[in-house]
Amino acid sequence: MTDSVKWPAAAHDLRAELRLLENAGLLTRVRRRADPRFQIAALARACDTGPALLFESVTDSRHPVVINTQASRAMIAASFGVHVDQVARRYAHALRNPVAPVLVADGPVQEEVLAGDSLDLAAELPVLTHHEGDAGPYLTTGVVIAEDRELGVRNLSYHRMQLRGGNETGMVVVQRHLHRLLDRAESAGRALPVAVVLGLSAAVRLAAATSGSATPFGFDELGITGALQNRSLPLVQCRTIPVCVPADAEIVLEGEIVPGRWEDEGPFAEFDGEYESEPARVFRVTALTRRRDAMYQGLTSGAREQLNIMGLPNEGVLFGAIRAVLPGLRDVRVTLGGLRKFHAIVSIDKQHDGDGMDAIVAAFAGHRDLKHVIVVDGDVSPHDSAAVERAIATHMQASRDMVVIPGGRGNPVDRSLRSGGVTDRVGVDATRPLGSSDDTPRAMIPGAEHMVLSDWL
Ligand SMILES: Cc1cc2nc3c(=O)[nH]c(=O)nc-3n(C[C@H](O)[C@H](O)[C@H](O)COP(=O)(O)O)c2cc1C
Ligand SMILES: [Mn+2]
The missing domain is CATH 3.40.1670.10 (UbiD C-terminal domain-like)
Known part of the structure; x- marks a missing residue:
């Protein structure tokens, strides 16, 4: 497969993806009211390998909840518009040919803008509680976008966020790229502005989870999204921080990581199913923006969906690294x-x-x-x-x-x-030595391949 291949365009946003999944029979609507505390996670677990679930009615929230959109390789292939065997190649091609995003004047994700100061996140969003021993509701699927405009660096990654009451959450930041940006801001005594983006299609979700040699520090993961969508991804400027976000997302939390503040978090079940607690940073929301009819996207730690989001980009990364x-x-x-x-x-x-x-x-x-x-x-x-x-x-x-x-x-x-x-x-x-390639014919039974069983049994 050469670089000149023209691949189909991936779904442009979550809504386009849901339409594709629904048409392919890979999405089920749930009309009965479901509780964000355990119930939605329990139903999602029962459908761990699909279909995606769209909960139209959610206890104490006006937002529908969607979950399991990446529960299978077939669902990701549907969102990318490729055959299921082509996902790794498609991804490798996108990694090699990133398409930079483009700034636009406005987008649906800013249809509604709420100030952050007096915000009660738990009241605004149906944040899910997943496992019995989890410390409470957790934002598990927010894509954190950080920008260092001095360095000209943008970064995407996921960080679990425990609700802390009001407009604050925890944020677990392992030593990777966001950590590096945070170190830089902190050593200058500054808060790091970041946006947490919710409600995204596979092309953004996998891009944000991509790490390895193909995405070193300074590589803008949104370029992968653009390549998968065969276009420049439209971004809008956040209202309260110098960060841009996908214009077609569902919900954005604008805010900052408070310098020098650490708090306990957890317990929380990691993706291998074991509970753990980590020292966490504090994220303070400065504004919430959303579509008027925004959907909330959930994700259960350790679900097949998470392993796919986290892991399938590795196939593209390895594909590129080995083929080189x-x-x-x-x-x-x-x-x-x-x-x-x-x-x-x-x-x-x-x-x-x-x-x-x-x-x-x-x-x-x-x-x-x-x-x-x-x-x-x-x-x-x-x-x-x-x-x-x-x-x-x-x-x-x-x-x-x-x-x-x-x-x-x-x-x-x-x-x-x-x-x-x-x-x-x-x-x-476990390859054979070169030249010993198995030309020796395997033992065959004449007629076995064309046997019509109903003629005999
Ligand atoms: C659903 C999900 C949750 C994750 N949670 C965390 C987390 O809480 N803290 C963290 O540092 N990384 C977490 N990760 C891993 C990083 O997001 C991932 O390694 C990312 O590619 C790092 O980006 P970077 O290479 O730009 O640093 C999570 C990944 C996924 C898919
Ligand atoms: Mn990165």
Whole structure:
């Protein structure tokens, strides 16, 4: 697939995405009134792999709630307008060909503007309470947009936010790009203005979750969205802070991260299902803007939807990183069992001996969270776990084909980390030696393929 390929345009906003999902039978409307405390999360869990759910009536709120829009690969493919097998390639193409957003004068997300000072977030929005042991309602799906206009840097990322009463929330910021911007603001004694954006299609949600070699500090993740949508994403200037947000989003919380203030938060169930508490920053809302008939978008921590949003961008990142070294790359899969983060299966058409090991090196360089990589030949589908296992069973010798790289930085959700938070990485080359490619015909039974069972049984 070359860069000149013209891909279809992804859904332009959440509403367009919902129409696509509904037409494909991947969205169900729920008319009965549902409670944002546990009930919506419980129904979403019961539909963990889809369909998406649109709750039209929500206890104590005028906002409908939508959830599970990325519950399956098929739903993301529908939103991108591509075949389900093309999601990684499509994403890799978008990463390589970002399209910068464009500022426009106004947009539906600012149809209503509320001042932040006297705002009671819990009264304004149907913020979901998810798990029994969670400390309370949490904003889990806000895309945080930060801009440093001096550096010319914009960044998108997700940060869980515990409601704290009034117009304040917690915000958990792990040491990545937002943290870097926060450090810069704090060392100058300034608050960091950020916008929290709710109600977004897959093209923004996956972009915001993308990390790794393809999106270094300074890379504007909204360029990925534009590439997926084949247009410049329209942005509007926030009303109270120097940050721009997608004009077609549903709801925006404008505000700032207060310098020097830390508070306890949690417990909150992480994406592996274990409760944890982290020191949190404080986010103070300066304005709430929304569409007049805004939908609230929910997300349950640990749901298939979260793993897909968080993890499927890794396939695009790895695709690009490995193909830069090995043009014979066929396909990449990040598995569900590896939480779409820690495990990748890579299939290659080998052109040289050594390609298998080089694919391993490229994969680890492409995405830091990766812990185990398996490389198979191009005739083994990474989507077929039995075929992958068979390749390991019959092509691989550990002393020759396995490499252990000890002591890299681990991800805290990997509960097996050694002291200092470091992890071992393992690569397995389960490809056949070049030239031994399996030309020997497999045993066939004449007639089996064309047997019409109803003639016989
Ligand atoms: C639903 C969801 C929730 C997340 N929650 C947090 C969080 O609470 N704190 C955090 O630092 N990262 C969280 N992340 C991870 C970051 O958003 C993600 O790694 C992002 O790509 C980082 O962006 P950056 O590379 O621009 O720093 C979450 C990701 C998703 C998809
Ligand atoms: Mn970033």
